[in-house]
Amino acid sequence: MSSFAGRMKEYPTVSLDRFDRENLHARAYFLSHCHKDHMKGLKGPLLRRKLQFSRTVRLYCSFVTKELLLNNPKYSFWEEYIVPLELESPTQISLVDEASGEKEEVVVTLLAAGHCPGSVMFLFEGCRGNVLYTGDFRFAAGDASRMEHLHSGSRVKDIQSVYLDSTFYDPRFYQIPTREVCLNGISQLIGNWIGQSPHHVVWLNCKAAYGYEYLFTNLGDEFNTQIHVNSLAMFKKMPEILSYVTTDRRTQIHACRHPKDDEFFQGNRLPCGCSAADGTPLRIISIKPSTMWFGERTKKTNVIIKTGASSYRACFSFHSSYSELRDFLTYLQPINIHPSVIPIGRTLTEVTQMLKLMCRKPSDQEAFVYKPLGVLKRSRPERPTYDSDSEDELFEGLDLAPVRKKMGLRKDVQKENLPETTAPPVSVEEPSAVTLTDTQSVSCNYVDCTESNGEDEDEEDEGKDVAANSEPPKWDDFFTTEMLPDSQNSHNSQSQSQSSRMSGSETPELFSDKDEETPDITDDFSLTLSASLSNHSSQNMDSSLPDTLILHPEQQRGDGSTRTLEDEPSASQVSSDFDIPSTPESKAPQQDELSQLYRKLASGEEVEMRKGSAVSR
């Protein structure tokens, strides 16, 4: 959970993802995505009042986030104060102190974060340097290198600070299977189950939060069906999602919820109440998306784990793994990194210390200049060096700002100023937007930057823009769903879960063999220092298991092996060697073998695992 207090050292007059306490005084607000733990104080009466008396304070977020936020009536008072921004569109924002008139300009760019629909990172560029606030995110290795706005020409921008989603910044979470791998495992499991008969259905036991939608869209495509959910309201302007969900319960894939859904499931009912169709009892399996992680040296990734006679856990993560974070940070090489989350079992000091290893070192600066690749483990574009001059060009418009106000001079940067003159509580239309030609270049000239506290590193840098090989991270399309202009309530297929409990819940005769297996492990091993590894079920299984393998509970080995994998040649390395039997020879199963296995598991057959193979018994 985010413990970020809301403000960044470099630009302390804006608040992000926190709206209480000190943040009540912010000149502008930013919401990275619509999850409750990033919305603290957002419906506070004090803030609400402040807005009513302000002509310049606004909330900036993506269009999708705005839509999701306003779907909840408790936040509807924000409507007239939200300024939705397009992704990848540098926008200049004036941060005005309404009391003194003092003003500071900053250019902000939204970058798709891959965490949930509408989630973004905010890149701030201004006289206090370039600062990246990541919000929560899931990037795969290499994603950062494909993002145009993190580059200036062919170089990575000089990032002063990164405010990082450090949820999994801990070697325990070394690797988490990619979305593709996870999805593949889930698809196979589902396909093998629902293919057996129309009465075989799947319940995706998802938590009440945005972020599972891509699962729905992909499964929907794969099986040419819609997924049953409780409500379509929040997606009414997002056709890309809307077309994959339904409130019609006659589908084989459900993601509906009910406060007592687990009880329902035990009674062989879906959360929506369905238990039979055409008089035939349903055959239901539940699949619970949850995070699974693996050690550095663990090659296999068992993406599906059977936890009961008809229940499974499937790997799914909203956040980047340790190695993905390292890839990200290694690429950006910011000067400072501030964690926004402290992984449980660790302390701020510890995490901060570990993050220091990822920061640019003084020596790197020169190393980059003279031998750009010298310090790096893998090739990549050269590092940014100080282009002291680049900025000049941009600054030719010293007094651009005033000009921009009236007309768009530069192209690339939208001027988003909710000026004094502009609109009172009218709609969210974008006020005078102006574009700048270059992505960066915030005119600091006439701006008063005095107030930033904290250390003062002056940055400059910034060069010309150039699009790198911009191939956005996959899943972007989805996470940044397009929205319909407006109402268009198509899809209102029938009643929404009018909790019609279908009576007569048949008893689970079919599943008499209820295994309560608690897939657990003993978390023994009090190995090293602080590493309070919680018991972590099964991942890190033994070697030789192919990707996407379904494990039977019994086979899960309780070795508590959290392979702490760690790169740092540190104590944790010990643990890794300690509890992990090294991977022996193992041959990866062939695809058909796998399919076979899936089919059996899905149909309930018992399957026995052996090294590198599985046989049904």
Add this chain to the structure above:
DNA sequence: GCGATCAGTT
């Protein structure tokens, strides 16, 4: 009675 907070659950 509403809201914030915390512990416990899922």
Add this chain to the structure above:
DNA sequence: CACAACTGATCGC
């Protein structure tokens, strides 16, 4: 499973 939200108890206004 360590994500995010709901539930219920408690406290304060």
